Amino acid sequence: MISKILVPTDGSNAAQKAARYAVDLAKKLKASVIALSVIDNRSFVSQTVPAGKTSRHLIEPIEDYLREAAEAYAVEIKKLCDKNGVRSKIVITSGHPVEDIVKEAARAKVNLIIMGSHGKSALAAAVLGSVTYGVIHKETKIPVLIVRRG
Amino acid sequence: MISKILVPTDGSNAAQKAARYAVDLAKKLKASVIALSVIDNRSFVSQTVPAGKTSRHLIEPIEDYLREAAEAYAVEIKKLCDKNGVRSKIVITSGHPVEDIVKEAARAKVNLIIMGSHGKSALAAAVLGSVTYGVIHKETKIPVLIVRRG
Numbered sequence: 641m642i643s644k645i646l647v648p649t650d651g652s653n654a655a656q657k658a659a660r661y662a663v664d665l666a667k668k669l670k671a672s673v674i675a676l677s678v679i680d681n682r683s684f685v686s687q688t689v690p691a692g693k694t695s696r697h698l699i700e701p702i703e704d705y706l707r708e709a710a711e712a713y714a715v716e717i718k719k720l721c722d723k724n725g726v727r728s729k730i731v732i733t734s735g736h737p738v739e740d741i742v743k744e745a746a747r748a749k750v751n752l753i754i755m756g757s758h759g760k761s762a763l764a765a766a767v768l769g770s771v772t773y774g775v776i777h778k779e780t781k782i783p784v785l786i787v788r789r790g
Numbered sequence: 791m792i793s794k795i796l797v798p799t800d801g802s803n804a805a806q807k808a809a810r811y812a813v814d815l816a817k818k819l820k821a822s823v824i825a826l827s828v829i830d831n832r833s834f835v836s837q838t839v840p841a842g843k844t845s846r847h848l849i850e851p852i853e854d855y856l857r858e859a860a861e862a863y864a865v866e867i868k869k870l871c872d873k874n875g876v877r878s879k880i881v882i883t884s885g886h887p888v889e890d891i892v893k894e895a896a897r898a899k900v901n902l903i904i905m906g907s908h909g910k911s912a913l914a915a916a917v918l919g920s921v922t923y924g925v926i927h928k929e930t931k932i933p934v935l936i937v938r939r940g
Contacts, residue, residue: 641814661933664791668819752935768927776926776936777918783811785902785935786926 642669646750646782648676648741650771651713654756658787659717662754663724671751672727675717676744677710679703679734707732738774745782754785792819796900796932798826798891800921801863804906808937809867812904813874821901822877825867826894827860829853829884857882888924895932904935 647662649655659675666673714730721728731748733740737759745753758769768776768786776784797812799805809825816823864880871878881898883890887909895903908919918926918936926934 641811641818661791668791781938783935783937785933787933788931 642751643671644674644748644750644752645671646674646676646741646745646748646753647717648678648737648753648755648771648775649713649717650677650680650737650759651709651716652756652758652760654758654769654787654789655713655760656716656756657789658754658756659720661785661787663717663720663726665754666721666726667724672729673717673721674729674731674744674748674750675714675721676731676733676741677714678737678740679706679710679732680737681734682736707734737771738778741771741775742778742780745780750782752783752785754787757786757788792901793821794824794898794900794902795821796824796826796891796895796898796903797867798828798887798903798905798921798925799863799867800827800830800887800909801859801866802906802908802910804908804919804937804939805863805910806866806906807939808904808906809870811935811937813867813870813876815904816871816876817874822879823867823871824879824881824894824898824900825864825871826881826883826891827864828887828890829856829860829882830887831884832886857884887921888928891921891925892928892930895930900932902933902935904937907936907938 645662645666647659649659662673710732714732718728718730731744755772757772759771772786795812795816797809799809812823860882868878868880881894905922907922909921922936
């Protein structure tokens, strides 16, 4: 019944904790894992005003840096899967984290999304991070398992 | 790692769907299930104003009715567990659903809570029911798996 698990990551402690939980569960269920890392394009697009004057030479290095980081987060999960004999795949996208998580979950027909309660950008005081909050509140039919920080 | 799963139920379709999901998962993981049914005491206490004039002879039949219903919901999950060779236990409490779910999860030291996205009293338009919303937003360290309606 659970044969494919989506594990979004932003490299945060909570995401790493969720990834360990997901790999453990996948191992027990003989399920495969998709490690998804979304390059949050709001982090550079939103800071380029006015749009007409956007300097590509300023944005490209930021994009490259974010892409490298995103890949590294996903590779970390892939390594954990390899170590545990769990089949896995890496997906890197560039866009809005909530939208891309829900889109990838549908596209890959996963049976479960496992994610941390808080991502990197979450306020310490918030009970849920905005990406997790967003995914839970999306009209998706896919079950979501939230691993708490702590 | 997942050895004990808490499955709260209010008898709604979403709760039944979550229970089937939980029993399947418990079977695969050789985990046990606690079927929790909370008699929501707000449903009769809140309608007795003024408190001093509460007529016991009016409240008791409602309490009895709610208790019977609560037991029936939990028994249904226990039967499903028995059919699948999953060890299970029934817990019935009377109080506030969110508080009682979180309290029982801590008391029984479960590793996972599996619940439906919507309970019986949820508005059709809401993305999450108030009890599920409440449990997710509680400061608990226990992972929560939300099974969507539909």
